[in-house]
Amino acid sequence: MNKQKLVIIGNGMVGHRFIEDFVDKADLDKFEITAFCEEPRVAYDRVHLSSYFSHHTADELSLVKEGFYAKHNIEVLIGERALTINRHEKVIHSQTGRAVYYDKLIMATGSYPWVPAIKGNESKDCFVYRTIEDLNAIEATARRSKKGVVVGGGLLGLEAAGALKALGVETHVIEFAPVLMAEQLDFQGGQMLRQKIESIGVNVHTGKNTQEIIASGETARNTMKFADGSQLEVDFIVFSTGIRPQDKLAKQCGLATARRGGITINNQCKTSDPDVYAIGECASWNEKFFGLVAPGYNMAKVVADDILCRENEFTGADMSAKLKLLGVDVGSIGDANGRTPNCKSYVYLDENSSTYKRIIVSEDGKSLLGAVLVGDTESYSNLLQYTLNDIELPKHPDSLILPEHAGCGDAGLGVDALPDSAQVCSCFDVKKSDIADAVSAGHSTIGAIKMETGAGTGCGGCIPLITQVLNAELTKQGVEVKNHICDHFEYSRQELFHLIRIEGIKTFTALLEKYGKGYGCEVCKPTVGSILASCWSDYVLSSDNNGLQDTNDIFLGNMQKDGTYSVIPRMAGGEVTPKGLAAVASVAEQYELYTKITGAQRIGLFGAHKSDLPDIWKQLIAAGFETGQAYAKALRMVKTCVGSTWCRFGVQDSVGLGVELENRYKGLRTPHKMKFGVSGCTRECAEAQGKDVGIIATDSGWNLYVCGNGGMKPQHAELLASDLDKQTLVKYLDRFMMFYVRTADKLTRTSVWLQNLSGGIDYLKEVIVDNKLGINKQLESDMADAIASYQCEWTATLSDQAQLQHFTHFINSDKQDDNVVFTPERGQKRPAFFDEKAPVYKIELEQV
Amino acid sequence: MSKWTQVCELKSIFPATGVCALVEGKQVAVFRPSEESQVYAINNMDPFARANVLSRGLICQHQEQLWVASPLKKQRFNLLDGSCLENTEVNVEAYKARVTDGFVEVHL
Structure with missing residues (x-):
């Protein structure tokens, strides 16, 4: 049987999405699939392109699971550009001379940045913002520059401005129109956005028509001249003045193209040649092209269905968007500018907290036509559902945008009001019924729903709504969400924490009697032991708690595979004196311990007999060391780079801060082990963003990242707050640590904890920075108590005869194992x- | 021939923990699950890791019976008969144990 040959030109987000969808739906034995990928790497996430500046790995952005193409026998021609299409012969020639034949061709050539014809725009200081290569070039230039400018105050332009700001250059935005984001916002909304952006130090210039860029200046490398006679000196310029469909190849082979550019397609996404489809930004449907990813994904689905002879059609797209630009929440729905005849508006403006909301309703007041939200987008999902599903508005539509304190009650649209067909996730076209089905199939967490349905894995804007649907469905099905720690306690770790704390319970036995049943097990015992230790800072070895602790916590060392233990003294921030080193060396020699630098910037001694541990530690403590808690679910260490004290690049004293923080939080029992990192500059030598807490020096203070993770599932930390002075940093950290200790489930690293925290990093910010829950005073005082009661567990053990008896291997003999x-x-x-x-x-x- | 060997005072085993005793050249893990005078004895060697560590495991209750979870990889062994909860083909030797006049005795 002859296989049908499918060729896709373009391996961007939409081109790849088509392949994924096709692989899901088709019997691949019947097809031979080839894709042209002009860029040097396979499809990556252009929507989150700016995040590349914070992690610098193209892999992080990649949309292609490793081995995906090979597994499905799909040939991807990386770095190969399709030069010509011969529709008569059905063959494509590439720049390498290769000829690829097709039966069906899918054009997914995307768009290109449009740069206005300004004199001087070809300078090497001028850039566009579209590919990873562009970003690399911008970053390299930013390093030797002081001032950068973005031309274009639209969505992508502001995204680029955010990136420049993060690169540490003085940032300017030039917009031709009198208002920012003219596509999505009305005048007032644009003004509010401008105020907010200016307040964080980005300079906005609207109504400016750039005429010329001159390669000289007094304070910078270039001078921009505007039509109104004013000028601005800048080092480099990023153009973000819109995109145009990439239809060059289509024109070459004579396919019909639209007046405003783009390959003309019908509802099946077919071009003027029935064997050629076009999808994504390169396609023009009804004289419109779509610069968002969701419509492209829909087109990809339509084409996959059409090739497989299933019915489907593209019927246009909703261009609503919710995003965060330069830290400002912005939302735009439907007819944001109120252009529908006879429409009416409701406006809410709060200049105090810089919030602006406007809804545009139909003449009869029954349907919602559009909305603009700046500064607060909480109601976005609700409002979007009103327009998408044409749900009748309440009697007083303004109740939808009034704040809670206005007293009109919760105007939120209960998810029950949504029809089953309501689209919850627009990136992956997931409907309410899809989520309900996944819940019935036993997927009862946000993580599982994301994995199963794909919902929430695109822009993530719909996660609050998914959560609501999930909860409603669970309740409806009578499913009780169980996170009981084990058979002996029908409570979660968080609930046990509160019971122990509020009722002042001090022992496992007391807790078991009151709230548990049976004897206890290897799961609940150490969990409760850890809670008791973090609540009451009791010496972890008090004999009441002995039976609760893992052997590591009892003998204060990490048990190795042969039953011996490791000995790891604390070397805060990775600092150690030559004298200290000599003491460690002498102990290691005396007890013949295997010696190694650990992954945590300290020295590990391995192979110690349990019976030798007290003597070993006696010597180490005499030499000024204390326990490193390498055995505990606690703060392990703070990794630091050398910092400004020695390093010629460093801008702050990272070692000093690391030592101080390690000493502050050492010994505190946490739900899982924790690691910190402190870097003295943006080069990030301490790999702080891979840690539970990562702190990176800036010129004016410290940036605080949280909930990163190396290990099994690496996770980049997320920015909690920037440019903090030390006092504020420590305050936030106290709160963060205690909030984690209080609320995380057993053995949950901070990264997983954050993923499960509904509202994610934004919610965490509200709690830690804005005191949303009103518990910060309490968190701080709890932390102060914990710090005050710190003691070196080894020092305490060495003075406790009863405990020391248990270090011999045999209870009835002095022999060793x-x-x-x-x-x-x-x-x-x-x-x-x-x-x-x-x-x-x-x-x-x-x-x- | 069989005999009871005295290994230690009951009070030298903290409630809810175990100790290791040397009995006729064998390493025996002796457990005291609670304040009471009930004790159990099984061989101290974790058969998976072949390391003498079971006495240092956590005592736990599953299926209404008492077990010890190996401190290495958490496989659980029954305190009465030495059977393994995770793998029915593996077990450790179990011994008789009792408390007489405040002393723990083991019978191999």
Whole structure:
């Protein structure tokens, strides 16, 4: 059987989405699929392009799962550009001379940035903002520049301005129109946005028509001249003045194109040639092209269906958007400028908190036509559902945008009011009924719903709504969300924490009697032990709690595979004196311990017999060390780079801060282990963004990132607050740490905790920075108590005779474990393998 | 021939913990689940890791029976018969244990 040949030109977001959708739907044995990818890498997420500046890995942005193309036998020609299409012969030639034949061709060539014809715009200081290569070039230039300007105050322009700001250059935005984001906002909304953006230090110039860029200036490398005679000196310029459909190839092969550009398509996304489709930004439907990703995704679906002879059609797209630009929440729905004849508006303006909301309703007041939201987009999802599903407005439509304190009650549209067909996630076209189905199939968390339906994995704007639907469905189905820690307690860790704290419960036995049943197990015991330790800062070794602790916590070392322990003294911030090193070396030699620098910038000694631990620690403590809590679910360490004290690039004293923070939080028991990082400049040598708490120095203070994670599932930390002075930083950290300790489930790293926190990082900001829950005083005082009661667990243990008795291997003999056997390796020792120690074991037995 | 060997005073085992005793050359893990005088004894070696660590595990209750979870990889062993909850083909030796006049005795 001859396979049908599908060729896709373009491997952007939409081109890739088509392949994904097709792979899902089709019997791939019947098709041979080839894709042209002109860029040097496969499809990546252009919507979140700016995030590239904060993590610098193209992989992070990639949309293609590793091995995806190979697995489905899809050939992707990376770096190859389709030069010509011969529709008569049905063949495409690329710049390498390759000829690829097709039966069906899908054009997904996207768009190109349009740059106005300004004299001087070809200078090497001029850029566009579209690909990872563009970003690399902008960043390299920003490093040797002081002032950058973005021409274009639209959505993408402001996104670019945010990136320039983050790169640390003085940032200007030039807009031709009298208002920012003229496409999406009305005049007043644009003004409010401008105020907010200016307040964070971005300079906005509207109504400016750039005429010329001259490659000289007094304070910068270039001078921009405007039509009104004014001028601005800048080092480099980023153009973000709109996009145009990439239809060059279509024109070359004679396909019909639209007047304003774009390959003309019908409702099946077919071009004037029935064997050629066009999807995404390169396509023009009804003389319109769509610069958003969601309509492109819909077109991709339509084409996949059409090739497989299933019915589907493209019927236009909703261009509503909700985004965060330069930290400002902005939302725009439907007819934002109120252009519908006889429409009426309701406006809410709060200059105090810089909030502007306007809704545009139909003449009869029954349907919502559009909305503009600046500064507060909480009602976005609700409003969007009114327009998308044409739901009749309440009697007083203004109740939809009035704040809660106005007293008109919760005007939120209950999710029950939404029809099953309501689109909840527009990026992936997920309907309310899809989510309901996933819930019935047993997916009961946001994470599971995202994985199952794809909802919320695009722009993420619909997550609050998904959460509502999820909860409503769960309640409807009588499903009780269970996060009981085990069979012995029908409570979550968070609930147990509150019970213990509020009722002042001090022992496991007391808690079990009152709230649990049975004896307890290896799950609830250490969990409760950890809560008791963080609530009451009791010495973790008090014998009442002994039976609750994992062996690591009892013997204050990490048990290794052969039953020996590791010894890791604290070296706060990675600092150690030569004298300290000598003391560590002497102990290691005396007890023949394997010695290694750990991943946490400190020295680990391995292979210590339990019975030797007290003597080893006695010596280390005498030399000024204390326990490093490497065995505990607690703050492990603060990794630091050398910082401004020594480094010629450093802008703040990262080691000093790291040492101070490590000493502040050491010993505090947390739901899982925690790691900090402090970098002295933006080069980020301490890899702080991969830590639970990451702090990066800026010229004017510290940026605080939280909830990152290395390990099994690496996760970049998210920015909680920027340019903090040390006092504020420590205050936020106190709150953050205690809030995590209070609310996280057992063995939940901060990254997972944040993912499950509904509202995510924005909610966390509200709690930590804005005191939304009103608990910050309490969190701070709890932390102060915990800090005040810190003691070195090893120092305490060494003075406790009853505990020390338990360090011998046998209760009734002074012998050591004869099954602990070592083999020399690279000048040190390692645990012997089974076959290496078998003979030794035999001899021992014979002696007995 | 069989005999009871005295290993230690009951009070030297903290409630809810275990200790390791050397009995006739064998490493025996002795557990005291609560304040009461009930004790259990099984072999101390974790058969998966082949390390003598079971006495340092957490005592836990599952299926209404008492077990110890190995501190290495958390497999659970029954305190009465040494069977393993995770893998029915593996078990450790279990021994008789009792308290006489405040002393713990083990019978191999």
